[in-house]
Amino acid sequence: MDTVFKALADPTRRQLLDLLHARNGQTLGELCEGLAMSRQAVSKHLALLETANLVATIWHGREKLHYLNPVPIHEISERWIGKFEHTRLAALAELKSTLEGEDHD
Amino acid sequence: MTNPAASTFVYVTFIRTTPERLWSALTDPQFTKQYWFGMHQETDWKAGSPWQLVFSDGRVADSGEIVEADPPRRLIIKWRNEFRPELKSEGYSRCTMDLEPMDGAVKLTITHVMDHAESKFIEAVSGGWPRILSNLKSLLETGELAMVQKDAVELRHSAGQ
Numbered sequence: 001m002d003t004v005f006k007a008l009a010d011p012t013r014r015q016l017l018d019l020l021h022a023r024n025g026q027t028l029g030e031l032c033e034g035l036a037m038s039r040q041a042v043s044k045h046l047a048l049l050e051t052a053n054l055v056a057t058i059w060h061g062r063e064k065l066h067y068l069n070p071v072p073i074h075e076i077s078e079r080w081i082g083k084f085e086h087t088r089l090a091a092l093a094e095l096k097s098t099l100e101g102e103d104h105d
Numbered sequence: 106m107t108n109p110a111a112s113t114f115v116y117v118t119f120i121r122t123t124p125e126r127l128w129s130a131l132t133d134p135q136f137t138k139q140y141w142f143g144m145h146q147e148t149d150w151k152a153g154s155p156w157q158l159v160f161s162d163g164r165v166a167d168s169g170e171i172v173e174a175d176p177p178r179r180l181i182i183k184w185r186n187e188f189r190p191e192l193k194s195e196g197y198s199r200c201t202m203d204l205e206p207m208d209g210a211v212k213l214t215i216t217h218v219m220d221h222a223e224s225k226f227i228e229a230v231s232g233g234w235p236r237i238l239s240n241l242k243s244l245l246e247t248g249e250l251a252m253v254q255k256d257a258v259e260l261r262h263s264a265g266q
Contacts, residue, residue: 025113056115056214067115074235075242 004072007052012037013045017054020068027063112224114231116215118238122245124204127211128177130245131202140240150174156182164188169197179203184217192226195219213238 007013012035019034020026032042046066049055056069120127130136134145143161148154152174158167165187172181180202186192198219205212215234219227243249 024115053117053119056117058115058216067113069115069117070231070235071116071118071238074239078239 001072001076003052004054004076007048007054010045012042013049016042016045016049017068020055020066024067025058025065027065031066112219112222112227114217114227114234116217116234116238118213118242119207119210120213120242120245121210124177124206124211126245127204127213128180130241131180132176140244141237150176150180156184172199177204186226186229189229192229195221195224195226198224198226198230 015035016031019031028039028043028046031046032039035042046055050057053069053072056067058065058067122130130140132146132150134147137145138161144158144166146156146158148156148171150171152171154171156169156171157165160166167184168187169183169185172183174180182200182202183197184200185197186195196219198217200218201214201216203212203214203216205214215238217227217230217234
């Protein structure tokens with residue numbers, strides 16, 4: 001679980017997860033287009049996300065496609081949130097996003 | 106092999122067990138009921154055989170066919186929803202389960218693909234798989250469930266259908 005929190009502690013890596021959440025199965029090149037940094041830097045961030053099992057990769061011919069793997073995030077949620085009522089938390093989250101807009105960093 | 110124009114979800118979890126135990130956990134109906142919110146699968150797990158995912162009350166949730174069964178390495182199921190017309194009309198998806206031994210654990214990769222973009226079916230199952238996999242991991246590693254059994258209404262959503 002340490003690797004998951006370390007991976008999530010960086011804004012660029014969270015942005016990469018957001019990009020995959022918006023469109024799953026992107027190549028390194030496609031992910032670089034949305035970010036102002038070198039291909040090498042993005043590649044390093046992706047490797048860290050993959051080590052934490054937050055990103056899974058599948059080869060499609062010669063292209064490596066990246067997928068958001070929600071399983072570790074679900075496990076974190078189950079560990080601390082699971083015993084509370086999901087519905088009430090969902091209502092609060094909805095209220096927050098309605099009041100604040102969709103910005104969440 | 107995935108098609109970029111398709112709707113694909115990939116789920117990966119590492120479970121401290123053996124490929125043989127994990128295979129049996131994935132295919133044994135009594136064991137499956139424990140982590141799949143009371144549902145179980147009916148099939149003889151041979152390529153070409155019919156396959157069904159059945160609710161605890163006996164209704165058929167999903168159905169299809171075993172495409173490939175290579176114990177304890179790989180399982181491929183042709184998979185269609187049966188009880189929600191808007192999902193059933195999308196036709197068959199393809200679910201691949203790969204089991205790879207890795208440092209005293211098994212890496213389980215589930216790839217669920219529908220051959221067209223923006224599949225509602227793939228969206229519907231995306232909520233279910235992480236919960237099912239958490240339960241499966243917890244059950245195999247500790248003998249206990251990560252989540253308690255939910256009522257029938259919750260169950261339908263939880264099962265990812």
